[in-house]
Amino acid sequence: MNSSRHYVIDFDSTFTQVEALDVLGEISLENQPDKDERLQELKSLTDRGMGGELALRESLSLRLDLLKANKNHLAPLIDVLKGKISTSFVRNEAFFEENSDHIYIVSNGFKEFIVPIVKELGIKEENVFANTFVFDDEGKIIGFDKENVLSSNNGKVEQLKALDLKGDVYVIGDGYTDYEIKAAGLANKFYAFTENIERDKVTEKADHITPSLDEFLYVHKMNKAISYPKNRIKVLLLENVHPDALQIMKNEGYNVSLQTGAMDEDELAEQIKDVSVLGIRSKTQLTKKVLDNANRLIAVGAFCIGTNQIDLEECLKKGIAVFNAPYSNTRSVVELAIGEIILLMRNLPDKIAKMHEGNWDKSASHSYEVRGKKLGIVGYGNIGAQLSVMAESIGFDVYYYDLVEKLALGNATKCNSLKELLQTVDIVSLHVDGRKENKNLIGEKQFKEMKDGVIFLNLSRGHVVDIEALKNNINSGKVNGAGIDVFPSEPKTNKENFESSLKGLPNVILTPHIGGSTEEAQENIGNFVPGKIIEYINTGSTTNSVNFPNLQLPILENAHRLIHIHHNKPGIIAHINRVLAANDINIVGQHLKTNETIGYVITDIDKAYNIEVVKELKEIKDTIKFRILY
Known part of the structure; x- marks a missing residue:
């Protein structure tokens, strides 16, 4: 704690996530027929006042007139506001405790609801400077104390003059009135707080934009709940x-x-x-x-x-x-595979094209049901296995081949070699991964091993099929139809042209790498992957990482967590522990997981660390990365 520093903090949309009078309006106007219109007008008046477009006293009068509020509405308002304290303020409760003598709430809001809220984080009532309501005999809010300087324009400036704070003064707020304190020369810096709302007229005047209290504490090298502000x-x-x-x-x-x-x-x-x-x-x-x-x-x-x-x-x-998202688009790829197989078995791509050209070709020639046909799945992972179940349910006889031993689902038949599968089935569907060893997995030799008139699908990776060999076998009739969703070379954007020797071939479906491109799949992926990354950043957990040793870790409270990533060499964890012991730091918990390349160590300690400890840990030989979580 630095006793020569003073922290002046706004209340509405800074200490809390909301404007208190807006919330009061939601309560007091609950049963009013024109509630929505009044609330919209209330918000407009708030924004104009905060942006410096409307005289404060006029703004307060107009808003209180709209509210039609009563003293009885204050208790439910306070209950709501207690749950709306800004997230980063709650997270950094220690800052308020350690600096309680030097934190001041200076607000154009009202003490009646501000004091009960800020006391939640230990702020002293005598350090709260705000307006007060005027009530009538029935408890209706009919105005405010107009003698209070905070009810008038430039009121915060006058209040700071009266406080006459000695030392460095830092103002944290979201409104133009907070900037005015700095403009009047009464503060060293004004920090525009944007965690809850961002006003251009305010941020452009700020010395520093602070999207959270973490950022402010980081800049001032103060005790904070997390080691690095998330906005950075x-x-x-x-x-x-x-x-x-x-x-x-x-x-x-x-x-x-x-x-x-x-x-x-x-x-x-x-x-x-x-x-x-x-x-x-x-x-x-x-x-x-x-x-x-x-x-x-x-x-x-x-x-x-x-x-x-x-x-x-x-x-x-x-x-x-x-x-990655190993499961999120599985269903989408499987549905596309089933759909394409049915289309190709009925020779529909050519029939559809002819119809668009005006040609009526009603014929059952080269058109087959899928029931009883033998489907061969190459790669029995998440997609291959789900395709197996779905295909069997609509009448396919399913065969599969995988390099890794996999349990057959349903009545699927395991093949002992790729050759055995190719010689057996009527339809071949590829669902292998993109490892280098799979390049040209299917080439001229493999096409020769397939049945005449085979249906062929590749919805896996472009480089696993020799495209020229596929083209030749389509032209010769060996392959009676093909569905290709992936290509050795693909356009990087939708504006680039697509080029392939497969264009224009008979009974061929070409799709632009959209096997997993459904709204449902992309939504699932869009939720799954960020969750794993956030978990890794917040806790160090590496569950579902495709390259790191997998560790599942809980969120830690009342301790510090250190992450050390190093080359997998012996003795490093012992070195880490020697550094901690030499600095009299007790280990609460420790987790180590390795693979062939790296070691991943999570160490939880029960006391604060200093810069020298961090430096020593970073300098351990074979260290790749060192990270402090909190």
Whole structure:
């Protein structure tokens, strides 16, 4: 605590998330027929007053006249406001406790509801400066004490003059009247508080914009609940990820920017320099060159199933955790596969095209039911397994092949080799991952092993099929129909042209990598991936990370959590503990998980650490990244 510092804090939309008189209006006008109109007018008057467009006394008079409030309405108002204290204020209760003698609430609001709220965080009643209501004999609010300087324009300035605070004065608020204190020379700095509302006329006057109290405390190197303000965590989301992802991360307090398309390697290498979290889909290539520029990157979210577009090993070496959505679009891909198989078995792509050209070709030739046909699934993971269940339910005989031993679902038959499957089935559907070893998994040799007239689908990865071999086998009639959703080379944005030698071939369905592109799937992914990243940042948990050792960790209270990522070498955890012991720091809990490349250590300690401890831990040999959570 610095006794020469004084903190002047506004109440409405700063200490609380709301304007108290607006909430009072919701209560007092509950049964009024013109409630909505009055509330809208009330909000307009509030905004005009806070923005400096309307004289304060006029604003107060007009608002109280609209409210028609009574003393009886104050108790329910206070109950609501107790649950509306700004999140970062509640989180940093220790700041208020440690500085209670030097924190002042200076507000154009009213003491009757302000005092009970600010006392929740230990602020002294004598340090609250605000207006007071005037009631009639029936308890109706009929006005305010007009002798109080805070009821008039420039009232906060006059109040600060009367306080005559000695030392440094910092003002935190969201309104123009808060800026006026600094403008009058009565404060060192004005911090525009934007956690709840942002007013352009206020922020442009501020010395510093503080999206949360965490930011203010961080700037002043004061005791805080979290080690790093969330507004300083920059998130870059590419490729038009679902709006839910954007909103979830903004609600968490991150500084989020969005771009609809992918970036090429050079552009991303430039843009990623100050990014802490990157969100991508399948088109963005996260290469070593890009990662070499990602000095602040701590996590990557793949808003899709596959991660072959990401250099996972390089991310691991640099201590960057990668998360994907392994289940979120499974149903969407399976439905597309079933739909395309039915279309191709009925030779509908050609018939549909002819109809659009005006040609009536009513014929059962080359048109078949799917019931009783043998479907071969290559890759029996999440998608392959669900396809197996759904296909069997509509009459397919299902066969599958996977490199890894997988339990058959339903009546599916396991094949011992890819060749065995290809020689057996009428339809081949690929659902393998994007590992390098799967390049050209299906080529000329494999097509020769398939039945004549086979139906072929690839909804997995573009590079797993030799496209020229597929083209030749379609033209020869070996492949009677194909559904292709992924390609070795794909446009990065919807404005680029699509080129493929498969264009124009008979009974071929070409789709623009949309197997998982349904509203439901994108919404699921948009909620799942941010959740995992936020959990990692907040607790250190790495559940569902595709490259990090998986650790599930609880949120910690009344302690500090340190994260140490290092090359997997012996003796490092012992070194960490020696540093802590030498500084007389007791370990509350410790978790270690390793893989072939890295070790991931979470250490919970029960006392504050100093800068030297942090420095020593960062300097341990083979350290990749060190992070303080709180």
